Amino acid sequence: MTQVVEIPLWLFVLIVLFAAVTFASHFLFPSVRWFFRRRLERAVTRLNERLTRPIEPFKLARRYDMIQRLIYDPEVTREIVNHAQTNKVPENVAFERARAYAREIVPSFSAFTYFGLGTRMARLLVNSIYSVWTGPHNDEVIRSIPKDATVVFIMNHRSNMDYVLVTYLAARTSALSYAVGEWARVWPLSRLIRMMGAYFIRRKSRGGLYRKVLARYVQMAISGGVAQGIFPEGGLSLNGRLMPPRLGLLSYVVEGHDPEGRDVVFVPVAINYDRVLEDRVLIAAGKRGDRRFGARISVVVRFILSKFWQGLRGRVTRFGTAAVAFGQPLSLSAFGADRPVEELADDLMRRIEAAMPVLAVPLVCHVLQARSEPLPEAVLIDEVKAALELLSVSTPPSISEDLPATITAALGQLRKHGVMERAADGWHPLPDQQAVVSYYANSIAHCFENAASAA
Secondary structure, X not given: OOOOOOOOHHHHHHHHHHHHHHXXXXXXXXXXXXXXXXHHXXXXXXXXXXXXXXXXXXXXXOHHHHHHHHHOOHHHHHHHHHHHHHHOOOHHHHHHHHHHHHHHHOOOOOHHHHHHHHHHHXXXXXXXXXXXEEOOOHHHHHHOOOOOOEEEEEEOOOOOHHHHHHHHHHHHOOOOEEEEOHHHOOOOHHHHHHHOOOEEOOOOOOOHHHHHHHHHHHXXXXXXXXXEEEOOOOOOOOOOOOOOOOOHHHHHHHHOOOOOOOOEEEEEEEEEEOOOOOHHHHHHHHHHOOOOOOOOHHHHHHXXXXXXXXXXXXXXXXXXXXXXXXXXOEEHHHHOOOOOHHHHHHHHHHHHHHXXXXXXXXXXXXXXXXXXXXXXXXXXXXXXXXXXXXXXXXXXXXXXXXXXXXXXXXXXXXHHOOOEEEEOOEEEEOHHHHHHHHHHHHOOHHHHHHHHHHO
């Protein structure tokens, strides 16, 4: 027992390392995790005191626990059995596939990443690109929603900036959870998006097992009170107009609604821009008849970094106004969860149309798109004013307070963007840019169509 035993140095180092790891995993790491978890819980408590709608415990649950809860859900279990029988595979194989789907879908929300990093970066990026205008009744709409209801923001999809813009504007309300497509499943972007609380979906998946896992996650989040952001169009508009709604996520919300449980209140969100960063890419995709946008992540990163650099140097150049206006909320309990989801989707899209902000660039494009001859600026301003008088819509104060200066600035934006030019006898679109003019005019075309129908 007291004899000296000689061992190689490498083995001694290995034993010491093993002992250190064992000590850390059994004594040190649990204490450290407990320390940081307690600090995080206190930070979330302080954060919830300033949020209009506090973060629900469901959103703060550990990702592993949420995955386990999802794959052992009775409805998912039944679908696993059906999948195994239909595809003639062992149930354990079907179970592992369901687990893979759950791991793919479930986010790993971090309150620190969302509010400490994400919303600050969103605010900096949005304000470096646009002058932001919000509808005058947005705060009132949120305050009118019962505290025990789950809020689902239903938004039109104009640009990938929609995610950034709404995240920034909703930061005082709560933490939104988005459904994100395959485009974002690239590292390290995918990691950041998961920590922001977004969940990935396969837009072209037709498998019953996948749809059931996705549906149950959405329904659990809704019943847990997690605020959701849904783009019912299912993708970016290729021509500027609102697209027909797709019913997938909405149908999951309706099917999972418990009349005795939480109410679900839909908030229509209308988003419009004086400049959509991807406008020509989207128009080209529309002409081809596909949705292969071909945007490289390196181009996006360079653009973002250049805007941050401009901001640091105090040389910010903005692309006009980005506007967000909330429409009239709709309670699912009041609407009736037993009514067809198509009626719900159509109702929500009409509410988005009614709330759509009318901005200067779309107004200028609306007036000029049908003109074959140049239009003097003074005449253009008069026609924009006459067009506005036909509408009862949300507009930024600058349009009504100083219309001539606003229209002049919009024309400058369009000229800088290579869409318009000023000739001796007035302004007119460049011959090869008519599609861009129509794209911006289309964003408010329904306003004039509705006004004509009501007249």
